[in-house]
Structure formats: structure tokens, C-alpha cells
Amino acid sequence: MSINYQQILNEIVEETQYLTGKGKVADYIPELAKVSPNQFGIFLQMMDGSSYHVGAAHTQFAIQSISKVFSLSLAVSLLGEKVWERVDVEPSGTAFNSLLQLEYEKGIPRNPFINAGALVVIDMLISELKKPKEDLMDYIRMLAGKNEVHINKKVAHSEKQHGFRNAAVANLLKDFGNIHNKVEDVLDLYFDMCSIEMNCAELSQTFKMFANHGVLPGTEKQILTRSQTKRQNALMQSCGFYDESGEFTFTVGLPGKSGVGGGIVALFPEQFTITVWSPLLNEKGNSIKGMKALELFTTKSELSLF
Ligand code: GLN
Numbered sequence: 001m002s003i004n005y006q007q008i009l010n011e012i013v014e015e016t017q018y019l020t021g022k023g024k025v026a027d028y029i030p031e032l033a034k035v036s037p038n039q040f041g042i043f044l045q046m047m048d049g050s051s052y053h054v055g056a057a058h059t060q061f062a063i064q065s066i067s068k069v070f071s072l073s074l075a076v077s078l079l080g081e082k083v084w085e086r087v088d089v090e091p092s093g094t095a096f097n098s099l100l101q102l103e104y105e106k107g108i109p110r111n112p113f114i115n116a117g118a119l120v121v122i123d124m125l126i127s128e129l130k131k132p133k134e135d136l137m138d139y140i141r142m143l144a145g146k147n148e149v150h151i152n153k154k155v156a157h158s159e160k161q162h163g164f165r166n167a168a169v170a171n172l173l174k175d176f177g178n179i180h181n182k183v184e185d186v187l188d189l190y191f192d193m194c195s196i197e198m199n200c201a202e203l204s205q206t207f208k209m210f211a212n213h214g215v216l217p218g219t220e221k222q223i224l225t226r227s228q229t230k231r232q233n234a235l236m237q238s239c240g241f242y243d244e245s246g247e248f249t250f251t252v253g254l255p256g257k258s259g260v261g262g263g264i265v266a267l268f269p270e271q272f273t274i275t276v277w278s279p280l281l282n283e284k285g286n287s288i289k290g291m292k293a294l295e296l297f298t299t300k301s302e303l304s305l306f
Helices: 005-015 064-085 100-104 115-128 132-144 153-162 164-175 183-194 200-211 226-239 242-251 288-301
Strands: 041-046 051-055 196-198 256-258 263-268 272-277
Touching: 005 041, 005 051, 005 288, 041 200, 041 288, 051 200, 064 115, 064 132, 064 183, 064 200, 064 226, 064 256, 064 263, 100 164, 115 132, 115 164, 115 183, 132 183, 132 196, 132 200, 153 183, 164 183, 183 196, 196 200, 200 226, 200 263, 200 272, 226 242, 226 256, 242 288, 263 288, 272 288
Parallel strands: none
Antiparallel strands: 041 051, 041 272, 256 263, 263 272
């Protein structure tokens, strides 16, 4: 029996209405707090090329921590197993910007998707790449299959002005010897990367490689090996939602990654990628409507990994 995906997306819009206005935009980054809070979009990209969407699926937003999937992927393709000498692969169970755990664990971040881990990954990229920012942007453009992927300069500036906690995390990492380059350079690239703007349609497209065993869709290009891709997806499953990763696995049952811009991308290998966006967040920093929308999607479609 074929599934009526468009109807499912339409139903999700109706059934999440009750959450409209619930939650908070990420006001610790003032520029993000200016986003109109009640926007909501979904873009479902099937691996056979068909797609479905509802709402603000083509409105740009700051992808924030979703970008950490791209930086990790590039680092793994350049350094392979060496990445794991400096970053662990365990769920953190603490906030994405926690300092406490980092001190306790002597500067080895729990995983590459909390801020500390992402900063170490950025440090690796700065050491490995000739032109780190351009090369990282080009890598993301390649995955996205388009030339127009941009950084929102206002958001980046706002993060740089108010990123005291990230600066503290980066300095602590430096003190433990797990940042090799200048702290300023690492923070700079980290904030720029978090401030990349994309829409739901573009994110779903960009994540197809991860649902395609590491091969860039429409090409023969193996970006990550099958094993690296499996591990990347495994990390999204276990660590993609900070200290709500268990909840996401429990309610949605797909690997995914969230960002404080309100976006969430999730995927089912060989089947589909799906991106939802709604800027109002819960206290863990994940989109409230986005989480519910994905729960409804895997329940209604019966397409969950479990
Ligand atoms: N730029 C944000 C920060 O560093 C990213 C956090 C997130 O999306 N969870 O705080």
C-alpha cells in the first residue's frame, strides 16, 4: 500500500497547531531572537527523487548545530580514525555548552556534536585545510549540490559578540592541549559555520549523502566510506539532540541533528531525509514543534528504524 505523504504532512500541521507559541527563541544569540517565532515548515525528500513539503519549507534560517554534521564529515574524510583520538563518541547527558563535563573529562569532549566537540573538530579542519573557511563552505556546497550557500553575517557577528560561554569552552580546551590553533581562529570559523543559512528543502538535499551510504546522490562520488557513513548516522542517533537524544530516539526513532535556529534534520538510510523548522525551542535547545512533527511523521508513516 502506498503512503500518502502529502496528506501526512498536512495532518501534522493541523495536529501540531496546539503547540503554536509554545517555547522560546534562542535569545542568548540576540540576532536569532529577531526571527518571527511562529513559522513552521517541513520538507520530505525521498531517495527516489520525489519530494513533499508544507509551510515555510523554503524560508532560510540559521542552521546552527546542524552544521556540526558537515564539519565532522569533512574531518572524518580527511583524518579517518584519528578524529577519535581527540573527541569521544558517547552521549553527553549534559547541555550542549556545558563546561563542567569538559573539566571533569580533561578536555576530551564527549562527542563531536556538543559545542566542545565541534570546536575540536573545527581546530582539526584549520590544521588540515589550506583555506579552512572557503574549503568548508565548498564542501557544504558540494553536498548541497549548489553554489549559493551563505553565512548570515549578522548572526555570525551576534554570536561573536555574545559567545562568552563558547569562548570559555574553547579556552578550557586550549588549556588541556586539545586546541592546536589560535582560540580566536577556532571560534571565528565555528561561529561562521553555525551562522550558515539554509532552508528545509536545501537541508534535506544536503543530507541525502548520509542516507545514501556516503555516495553523493546522482554521482558515483564516494564522499564517506560506508562504514564512516554508518558511524556518522550512529552518532546522530545517539548524540544529535544533546541531552534529549534519548527522547528523540524514543519518540522519533531516526538519526537526526538539531540546531538552536529551530531546524531538525532526520533521515532513514535508503528511504528519505526530512527537515522540519520551527524556531521556538524547549529548554534543551530543540524545536518543540519540530520534535512533535517528526514523532507524528514516523508514527503515521510507520517509517522508523525501530
Ligand atoms: N552557535 C550555537 C552555540 O554555539 C549552536 C548551538 C546549537 O545549535 N545547539 O551556542
